[in-house]
Amino acid sequence: MVLLILGLIAVATTRRAWPAFADEGMRFFTTTRWAPNAEVFGSLPFVYGTVVTAVIALVLAVPVSVGIALFLSDVAPRRLRRPVSSLVDLLAAIPSVVYGLWGVIVLAPWITGVYDRISDITSPVPVLSTLFAGPSTGRGLFTAGIILALMVTPIITSITREVFDTVPAMAKEAAYALGSTRWEMIRAAVFPHSRAGMIGAVMLGLGRAMGETIAAALVIGSSARITAQLFGSGDSMAAVIANEFGESGGLHRAALIGLGVELFALTILVNVIARVIIARGRRHA
Amino acid sequence: MSDQAMSSALLGSISPGRRLRNRIAMGSIWLCVLVAAVPLAFVITYLVQRGAGIVDLSFLTDDIPISSRLRGPGMGPAILGTLLTTGAATAMAVPLGVLAAVYLNEYGGKGRLAATIRFLSDVMAGVPSIVMGLFIYTVWVLRFGQTGFAGALALACLMLPIVIRSAETALQLVPSELREASAALGARTSRTILTVVLPAALPGVLSGALLAVARAAGETAPLLFTIGTVTSSNPQLFEGTNTALSAQIFVNARQPFEGAIDRAWGAALTLIVLVFVLTAVARLVARRFTVR
Numbered sequence: 001m002v003l004l005i006l007g008l009i010a011v012a013t014t015r016r017a018w019p020a021f022a023d024e025g026m027r028f029f030t031t032t033r034w035a036p037n038a039e040v041f042g043s044l045p046f047v048y049g050t051v052v053t054a055v056i057a058l059v060l061a062v063p064v065s066v067g068i069a070l071f072l073s074d075v076a077p078r079r080l081r082r083p084v085s086s087l088v089d090l091l092a093a094i095p096s097v098v099y100g101l102w103g104v105i106v107l108a109p110w111i112t113g114v115y116d117r118i119s120d121i122t123s124p125v126p127v128l129s130t131l132f133a134g135p136s137t138g139r140g141l142f143t144a145g146i147i148l149a150l151m152v153t154p155i156i157t158s159i160t161r162e163v164f165d166t167v168p169a170m171a172k173e174a175a176y177a178l179g180s181t182r183w184e185m186i187r188a189a190v191f192p193h194s195r196a197g198m199i200g201a202v203m204l205g206l207g208r209a210m211g212e213t214i215a216a217a218l219v220i221g222s223s224a225r226i227t228a229q230l231f232g233s234g235d236s237m238a239a240v241i242a243n244e245f246g247e248s249g250g251l252h253r254a255a256l257i258g259l260g261v262e263l264f265a266l267t268i269l270v271n272v273i274a275r276v277i278i279a280r281g282r283r284h285a
Numbered sequence: 286m287s288d289q290a291m292s293s294a295l296l297g298s299i300s301p302g303r304r305l306r307n308r309i310a311m312g313s314i315w316l317c318v319l320v321a322a323v324p325l326a327f328v329i330t331y332l333v334q335r336g337a338g339i340v341d342l343s344f345l346t347d348d349i350p351i352s353s354r355l356r357g358p359g360m361g362p363a364i365l366g367t368l369l370t371t372g373a374a375t376a377m378a379v380p381l382g383v384l385a386a387v388y389l390n391e392y393g394g395k396g397r398l399a400a401t402i403r404f405l406s407d408v409m410a411g412v413p414s415i416v417m418g419l420f421i422y423t424v425w426v427l428r429f430g431q432t433g434f435a436g437a438l439a440l441a442c443l444m445l446p447i448v449i450r451s452a453e454t455a456l457q458l459v460p461s462e463l464r465e466a467s468a469a470l471g472a473r474t475s476r477t478i479l480t481v482v483l484p485a486a487l488p489g490v491l492s493g494a495l496l497a498v499a500r501a502a503g504e505t506a507p508l509l510f511t512i513g514t515v516t517s518s519n520p521q522l523f524e525g526t527n528t529a530l531s532a533q534i535f536v537n538a539r540q541p542f543e544g545a546i547d548r549a550w551g552a553a554l555t556l557i558v559l560v561f562v563l564t565a566v567a568r569l570v571a572r573r574f575t576v577r
Binding site: 005006008009012013015016063064065066067068070071075084087088089090091093094095096097098099100101102104105106150153179181182183184186204207208210211212213214217218238241242245246257260263264267268270271272274275279 | 299303304306307310311313314315316317318320321322324325327328331332404405407408409411412413414415416417419420422423424427442445499502503504505506509510531534535538539546549550553556557560561564
């Protein structure tokens with residue numbers, strides 16, 4: 001049944017997207033101009049936006065998630081464990097559209113000031129001055145990254161925590177017995193044991209961040225371009241589908257479905273790799 | 286010995302550098318928890334603050350204003366739509382998912398087919414929700430038009446892997462002695478499953494299903510192209526377009542008008558309350574009936 005659905009998804013969507021693929025050929029995947037009015041469809045800006053926002057999200061979310069997971073598995077006093085783990089569940093329970101709403105109405109206007117200050121500070125530094133160039137409207141790649149980070153944190157946390165919990169108590173006690181501080185124990189016993197699982201968790205987070213639609217659609221700023229300015233607006237594959245689908249027709253719609261196929265393939269790839277890594281890690285454990 | 290005393294006794298011989306590094310690491314771990322808690326607190330505060338003034342009885346029951354410029358209440362159709370589509374999705378995904386889980390755990394075991402299905406269902410859980418929406422759009426909406434049922438189909442596709450996973454975990458927790466006892470009394474496998482295993486696993490299955498429902502109720506992307514929109518209530522699942530809370534939040538949040546933004550906050554608060562109630566019930570069910 002599941003197999004059937006997955007297969008059907010691939011076949012049905014590809015068929016509807018075919019006019020766009022046929023019209024653009026490989027250019028669909030390799031060119032950067034997206035102009036629905038001129039019927040020119042190059043999907044690269046969206047791939048770029050998807051990857052950049054997902055990477056920003058991971059850079060922000062991974063350290064925090066690993067920290068929370070360590071807190072829950074090894075650091076927290078017993079009575080704090082339950083409240084903190086429900087806090088993580090709560091983060092996961094908030095629908096993405098609510099994060100989007102908060103992002104576009106509360107976060108974006110507020111963070112513009114922060115961005116401006118950062119770009120003032122970094123303007124004399126060569127590379128950073130392009131990365132953090134202003135002025136910004138508050139809606140852009142980095143804001144999307146922040147919102148996505150909030151959304152992938154619970155996923156990465158819960159999986160890494162599961163992995164940390166499988167570290168044999170004996171290994172931990174052995175580390176303590178050798179005189180380790182708690183941090184040294186974590187580095188010597190917990191991390192080496194959990195490496196595969198942690199990588200898998202990060203990959204799953206990546207898959208989720210790439211496919212996340214609604215929050216990104218609201219805060220990313222919607223402009224089909226490849227830019228090094230992280231505070232500027234961009235667009236991601238999922239976001240552009242959500243934003244343009246309603247008013248599209250003909251070849252434009254086919255191209256959007258084509259984007260969906262591309263996104264599907266990308267996320268499947270990431271997820272398969274993640275699952276394989278996790279499964280292999282479990283076997284070693 | 287208290288924790289404090291023990292660590293000072295043990296740390297007595299540890300060099301200041303190592304002790305400092307340990308302090309810094311522990312400090313950053315505590316900081317991580319704070320970093321996650323702060324935005325959550327902000328989101329919830331704003332939600333309650335902006336939403337509370339808007340949600341009242343007429344907000345929950347009135348029609349949606351025809352022009353998004355208008356101020357004033359009305360999310361009734363969206364609430365009905367959310368309940369309708371999510372309900373229909375549940376009716377499809379939960380039985381199917383539980384059946385799949387029964388197969389995986391009771392019949393498939395460690396076989397190759399079961400492993401493949403398990404793997405694929407994990408992969409399916411990672412398919413972006415918007416792709417599910419596109420999928421239902423291409424196979425269903427193009428033929429039968431936008432209806433609440435099309436939205437329900439998309440949501441069901443999304444729920445299925447979650448239900449399978451949680452139901453399988455619940456079934457795994459049923460002690461195998463129960464199955465063996467039933468088999469020893471001469472019951473066939475199918476009868477054992479129906480009368481012994483499923484009742485024992487029911488709380489776990491139920492709470493997993495409720496979590497999937499909560500997830501589906503909050504989803505927007507799969508609904509965008511599948512259910513269309515309406516401004517007055519449409520109680521029919523198979524006829525005509527419909528709408529949902531999540532879709533209304535998305536649409537209204539993109540408007541520059543104050544009335545629309547207000548409605549978005551109100552709808553968001555309603556949705557969150559709905560989702561939290563479902564989640565809380567799921568946890569309660571899970572805790573009350575946990576088999577020890």
